[in-house]
Amino acid sequence: MYTQSFNVPDSPGGKPVPLAPSLEDPVLQAAFDARIDADGRIEPQDWMPEAYRKTLIRQISQHAHSEIVGMLPEGNWISRAPSLKRKAILIAKVQDEGGHGLYLYSAAETLGTSRDQMLEGLHSGRAKYSSIFNYPTLTWADVGVIGWLVDGAAIMNQIPLCRCSYGPYARAMVRVCKEESFHQRQGYEALLEMMTGTEEQKAMVQDAVNRWWWKCLAMFGPPDADSPNSAQGMRWGIKRVSNDELRQKFVDATVPQAKVLGVTLPDRDLKWNEERQHHDYGAIDWDEFWATVNGNGPCNKERLATRVKAHNEGQWVRDAALAHARKQQERKMKEAA
Amino acid sequence: MRAAIDYLLHLADNALVLGQRNAEWCGHGPILEEDIALSNVSLDLIGQARLLYQLVARLKGGNTSEDKLAYFRDAHQFRNYTLLELPHHGPLSGYAHSSMDYGTTIVRNFLYSALMALLWEALEKSADAELAAIAAKSLKEVRYHLRHSRDWLVRLGDGTDESHARAQAAVDHLFPYTAEFWADSPAEEAAIKAGVGVDLQTLKADWNAIVDAAFAEATLQRPTVAGYVPEGKLGRHSEHLGFLLAEMQSLARAHPNGNW
Amino acid sequence: MSTALKEWPLWEIFVRSKQGLEHKHCGSLHAADAAQALDMARDVYTRRQEGVSIWVVESKAITASNPDEKGELFDPAADKIYRHPTFYDIPDEVGHM
Numbered sequence: 001m002y003t004q005s006f007n008v009p010d011s012p013g014g015k016p017v018p019l020a021p022s023l024e025d026p027v028l029q030a031a032f033d034a035r036i037d038a039d040g041r042i043e044p045q046d047w048m049p050e051a052y053r054k055t056l057i058r059q060i061s062q063h064a065h066s067e068i069v070g071m072l073p074e075g076n077w078i079s080r081a082p083s084l085k086r087k088a089i090l091i092a093k094v095q096d097e098g099g100h101g102l103y104l105y106s107a108a109e110t111l112g113t114s115r116d117q118m119l120e121g122l123h124s125g126r127a128k129y130s131s132i133f134n135y136p137t138l139t140w141a142d143v144g145v146i147g148w149l150v151d152g153a154a155i156m157n158q159i160p161l162c163r164c165s166y167g168p169y170a171r172a173m174v175r176v177c178k179e180e181s182f183h184q185r186q187g188y189e190a191l192l193e194m195m196t197g198t199e200e201q202k203a204m205v206q207d208a209v210n211r212w213w214w215k216c217l218a219m220f221g222p223p224d225a226d227s228p229n230s231a232q233g234m235r236w237g238i239k240r241v242s243n244d245e246l247r248q249k250f251v252d253a254t255v256p257q258a259k260v261l262g263v264t265l266p267d268r269d270l271k272w273n274e275e276r277q278h279h280d281y282g283a284i285d286w287d288e289f290w291a292t293v294n295g296n297g298p299c300n301k302e303r304l305a306t307r308v309k310a311h312n313e314g315q316w317v318r319d320a321a322l323a324h325a326r327k328q329q330e331r332k333m334k335e336a337a
Numbered sequence: 338m339r340a341a342i343d344y345l346l347h348l349a350d351n352a353l354v355l356g357q358r359n360a361e362w363c364g365h366g367p368i369l370e371e372d373i374a375l376s377n378v379s380l381d382l383i384g385q386a387r388l389l390y391q392l393v394a395r396l397k398g399g400n401t402s403e404d405k406l407a408y409f410r411d412a413h414q415f416r417n418y419t420l421l422e423l424p425h426h427g428p429l430s431g432y433a434h435s436s437m438d439y440g441t442t443i444v445r446n447f448l449y450s451a452l453m454a455l456l457w458e459a460l461e462k463s464a465d466a467e468l469a470a471i472a473a474k475s476l477k478e479v480r481y482h483l484r485h486s487r488d489w490l491v492r493l494g495d496g497t498d499e500s501h502a503r504a505q506a507a508v509d510h511l512f513p514y515t516a517e518f519w520a521d522s523p524a525e526e527a528a529i530k531a532g533v534g535v536d537l538q539t540l541k542a543d544w545n546a547i548v549d550a551a552f553a554e555a556t557l558q559r560p561t562v563a564g565y566v567p568e569g570k571l572g573r574h575s576e577h578l579g580f581l582l583a584e585m586q587s588l589a590r591a592h593p594n595g596n597w
Numbered sequence: 598m599s600t601a602l603k604e605w606p607l608w609e610i611f612v613r614s615k616q617g618l619e620h621k622h623c624g625s626l627h628a629a630d631a632a633q634a635l636d637m638a639r640d641v642y643t644r645r646q647e648g649v650s651i652w653v654v655e656s657k658a659i660t661a662s663n664p665d666e667k668g669e670l671f672d673p674a675a676d677k678i679y680r681h682p683t684f685y686d687i688p689d690e691v692g693h694m
Contacts, residue, residue: 082592084386084390084403091383092380095373098372098373102373201596315367318605320493324492368627370626374637377640
């Protein structure tokens with residue numbers, strides 16, 4: 001899963017600030033710019049402006065953190081999945097998110113950072129991750145709605161990233177997209193099935209849609225007018241489509257799906273605009289979005305503390321594996337001596 | 338046929354209960370790579386359980402289904418080994434809480450996989466062709482589970498002082514529960530007589546050899562076992578299964594007529 | 598309490614997708630040693646039947662060419678067009694050659 005809200009700075013303080021212009025070697029800079037303009041790829045050993053490297057590390061690690069933290073809201077329902085088939089699907093899906101985090105951490109590591117450094121950023125609260133995961137999953141229908149809407153929004157973002165200018169990131173995204181293709185479908189299908197069930201089940205689906213819809217719209221990040229980082233990201237080819245364009249695309253794609261499913265999207269202003277050939281939609285509550293981004297949403301502290309706990313309690317296991325590997329190495333050397 | 342059903346339920350419940358337990362690590366593993374590995378183990382086990390429940394449902398007929406069997410039986414109707422329902426930590430009363438311990442997880446997976454690698458292989462020759470087919474599929478899976486858990490057992494036992502102590506504590510806690518593997522049960526006896534099941538006594542020496550070799554490599558001591566023999570496969574469980582099922586079955590039971 | 602021993606090393610993973618094809622780089626992961634890297638590669642990179650064989654190489658063991666030398670390394674091959682079969686004209690009546 002991915003959201004464009006990653007275009008927010010890691011350091012606390014809220015709104016993005018424009019990047020300083022590059023003061024580096026003009027010849028190298030010109031060659032880099034030319035390759036970007038020609039829609040070429042930048043590989044790990046190529047020269048790149050420091051700001052490009054830093055922005056990529058930030059964006060890819062935030063993306064990776066989101067995958068890892070994103071395991072928690074859905075993982076919350078694995079033990080209670082209402083059928084064995086759904087249990088297996090959900091485990092496979094949450095596991096995939098872990099895999100995607102792993103691919104992305106690896107891609108970021110080609111830029112000269114380490115997974116430990118990135119995790120340190122997450123665990124200390126400095127690094128951001130997608131805000132959508134700071135909301136609770138209250139019923140089983142949330143699992144379906146996350147697949148349908150959150151993963152649906154994610155796919156809108158991820159497909160353009162397969163063409164991102166940084167090779168390892170683009171390649172990781174190709175793999176992610178391939179695997180992600182079942183995530184949205186399984187969520188939507190789970191909801192379709194529930195809508196053939198009891199009145200309580202139908203109400204559960206509608207309730208979940210009501211709670212997640214606006215969060216999903218906000219997931220695409222602030223309006224283009226308020227996203228100064230976006231322009232630089234577009235210039236660098238690490239962001240291909242603007243927040244508002246993607247949001248519009250998402251709304252237009254979702255409206256007919258909601259109709260087939262038989263649920264109402266909770267927005268009185270949502271209607272087809274013949275002139276624009278798009279749906280109009282209501283105002284997003286950006287204050288609530290920024291409050292959550294900045295750590296004050298309903299589950300921020302729980303999500304972060306859970307990741308920290310898993311990491312800290314896993315330390316002895318990781319140490320043991322390394323200690324054994326070293327001992328084995330020493331034994332081999334002794335035998336050889 | 339009754340005998341075959343109870344025997345199949347025993348195999349199915351083993352797989353489901355351990356699959357449910359291992360899935361508790363999803364999102365909480367000691368490192369991302371391992372989180373993914375354990376989820377694979379869980380998926381295999383839940384897959385095995387589903388095939389076995391589906392087989393039982395076919396034998397029973399009527400409106401029985403895999404989910405009816407998994408979600409609408411109570412603790413005393415579950416036939417899994419007690420070992421498999423225990424939480425991922427040392428000995429504690431049913432309503433006590435503790436963090437999950439990876440050593441406990443690994444030791445349990447090892448002790449059970451070592452048994453099932455032998456049992457599934459023997460069950461490939463079951464008189465029940467459908468069970469034999471499930472065994473052939475499960476054998477490949479469990480061989481990997483054994484490889485995975487054995488590898489980790491050695492790493493933990495041989496690793497650091499702390500990991501050695503944790504692994505040994507987990508062995509001391511869990512090993513006595515393996516006494517249940519070798520105890521008689523009417524379901525197993527009937528299944529053996531029908532040629533459907535396998536007499537575990539014939540696998541005991543091989544199991545001991547697998548376990549002793551791994552313990553030696555891991556520098557872990559095998560505890561002596563005496564006294565209480567668990568009776569999970571007879572439907573008499575620990576305090577922990579009730580909690581596991583209460584959680585697992587809650588949603589399905591709240592909506593007994595639901596479509597999922 | 599144990600103190601951190603350092604991060605697990607990074608490994609590059611190569612997977613052969615089916616018999617007869619070459620191993621192809623598919624990503625990387627962290628593992629304590631080669632044996633563990635193999636198992637983890639199986640769990641991480643072949644969940645959808647992507648492979649029949651895996652190679653693992655510790656990332657630091659790879660030596661890569663310098664992109665600044667791209668010109669002298671690779672450009673000289675550009676004008677050796679006579680290495681390619683299409684360089685040669687053969688009468689049509691000869692058929693496939």
